Each structure stands twice: as structure tokens, then as C-alpha cells.
Amino acid sequence: MIIGSVFTFAIILGLLGAIAEIIRQQMLPPEQKYNGPRPPKIDVDDTVVDAKTLGATPIEVERILRKRFPYYNSLNTFQQVRFVARTVRFIQHKLFIIKSSEGFREMPVLASAAAIQLTFGLDDYLLPWFRYIQIYPQEFVSHHSLRIIVGNVSNHTITIAWNHLLKGYEDGDDGSNVALHEMSHALYFQKLEVEKLDALTFCNLYHELIAHCKLPYQFEMSGKTGLYTDYGCSNMQEFWAESIELFFEKSIELRRAYPKLYAALVALLNQDPTTKEKVMSESLVVLWHQFLGMIWRWQRKLRGYEVTPDVGW
Numbered sequence: 001m002i003i004g005s006v007f008t009f010a011i012i013l014g015l016l017g018a019i020a021e022i023i024r025q026q027m028l029p030p031e032q033k034y035n036g037p038r039p040p041k042i043d044v045d046d047t048v049v050d051a052k053t054l055g056a057t058p059i060e061v062e063r064i065l066r067k068r069f070p071y072y073n074s075l076n077t078f079q080q081v082r083f084v085a086r087t088v089r090f091i092q093h094k095l096f097i098i099k100s101s102e103g104f105r106e107m108p109v110l111a112s113a114a115a116i117q118l119t120f121g122l123d124d125y126l127l128p129w130f131r132y133i134q135i136y137p138q139e140f141v142s143h144h145s146l147r148i149i150v151g152n153v154s155n156h157t158i159t160i161a162w163n164h165l166l167k168g169y170e171d172g173d174d175g176s177n178v179a180l181h182e183m184s185h186a187l188y189f190q191k192l193e194v195e196k197l198d199a200l201t202f203c204n205l206y207h208e209l210i211a212h213c214k215l216p217y218q219f220e221m222s223g224k225t226g227l228y229t230d231y232g233c234s235n236m237q238e239f240w241a242e243s244i245e246l247f248f249e250k251s252i253e254l255r256r257a258y259p260k261l262y263a264a265l266v267a268l269l270n271q272d273p274t275t276k277e278k279v280m281s282e283s284l285v286v287l288w289h290q291f292l293g294m295i296w297r298w299q300r301k302l303r304g305y306e307v308t309p310d311v312g313w
């Protein structure tokens, strides 16, 4: 009898403790809600947002993508539904640190959309190693090299300069896109360094790609085609990142100059930007999610909705 009462009391106490912890977690500022890896240094003037404070609803994300993201507008309706769903989910897994006292909702949305564009043909797209996305209004000084840079990937953080991110998508065919560049470094690290054995297919396809990069790398070092920049030819990791920029922004030129390299990129990312369909082969799970998304979209169209005005937070 006494043992039973003590047991019940312990359960009630445990439940109360759990409820108190949930309430405490909810009241914490976004940067303290994460139990994961340590965030980069957060300054007093920084704006820190998560999915909740950002208000990144599918409707809002879709509005921003339609306005600012050419890749999204080039997709068919089914794929657009998937793109929005993936972007929202990506945002829900990240904490965004804007290096300014004010920011715009477009900043986290477009940075996330770049990751979704890169991984659109893959089943995994969350880049879970990278919990933090840091956005500077413009070029910034690297803590490592003390040079002025426009983006980098370090520890658990992807950092991008906002003015260059915007320019990357405004000039969609100049072969330069800092957001895609940094996301490709992050994708490499996630798959080749963090997941390794869990991402065997990706790793094998990546090694095949690198094998096809060797001759073009030598060729570009001598400055023959001028497709790649000097920085892109500084090492194979930068060559990979610039190949991704060219893959999306100068697809035809890259395919013409280096067909094997281009084909290896198509195989690795399971997408071809020169085709209308983009993604090469769709898995059944992805198609099912897309079908559910279409139902959501039709429902919303039937009900009608108000477009949220362009505001910061």
C-alpha cells in the first residue's frame, strides 16, 4: 500500500517536472532552446530567429520563393509543393543568426532555399550537422584568415553575406552564386565527413565525380576556357563548389566544355538543370508526399488566403 502510494507520488512528481521543463524551454530565447552543438559567438546586436519567431509558414515561404527564387519558378506545380515543404522543414531544423539588429524574413528563407535547390534530387536534404546559419548584411572579416569574405562553412555553421546571396539569384546566369557555393561545401562535409558509411552511394558517386574533375582541373589551371575563377582552381574543394555554381548557372556551357564532369554531377545530385523535369528519378515516398502537398494546396486555394505584406521582424 505504502509502496503503491510512493510510486504514484513519484510518477506525479516526474510528470510535474517534465511539464515545468517544457514550459521553461518554451520561455527561453531561441538561441538557448537548442541542446545541440554550441552556436557561434552571438553579439548583443545580433538578431536570432528560429522557425517560430520567423513565422515561416508554407504560404509565406511560397510568396518569397515566387518573388525571388528563379529555380522555384522553373519547377512544375508538383515539384513546387515539395520545394516549399522542404524549405519549411529545413528552416525548422536551424537557428538563424543575423549579424544586424534588424533583418528580413527573406534572409533565412532564401539561404535555406539554396540548400533545397542543391539537394532537390536527393532524399536527405536537412544537412543536420549544420545547426546554425549566420547571415551578414554584407562582406565580413573571417575570424580564421582575417580576410574579407562573402561566405564560409566552419564547425556547425554556414555563413553567407546577404548582399551577395541576393546578387547570386538576381544574376542567375553569371556562374556565381555564393549561397550554392557554401551549401556545396556543407553538403560535402555532411556526406563525406560526417555520414561516410551511411552515405555510401553518395560518397561513391562523389569520388567518381572527382575522378572526372581531374583533367578539367588541370585544363582550367592553365586558364584555357575561363569558366572557373582562379579561386576555383586553388584546390579540389573549391573546384567542387564552383562546379556546383556553374552546374546551375551555366549548365549548357559546363556540359559543352566538360560532358563527363557534367554527367557525373547529374548522377550525384539526381538532377539536371537543363531539363524541364529537373529531377532524374523520383522515389515513391517523395511522390506520395508531393501528392499530400497538392491536396493541401488545393484546399488552400478553395478557401482563399491573404498575402502577408513584405515586413521584417
Ligand SMILES: [Zn+2]
Pocket: 181, 185, 237, 238, 241
Ligand atoms: Zn569555397
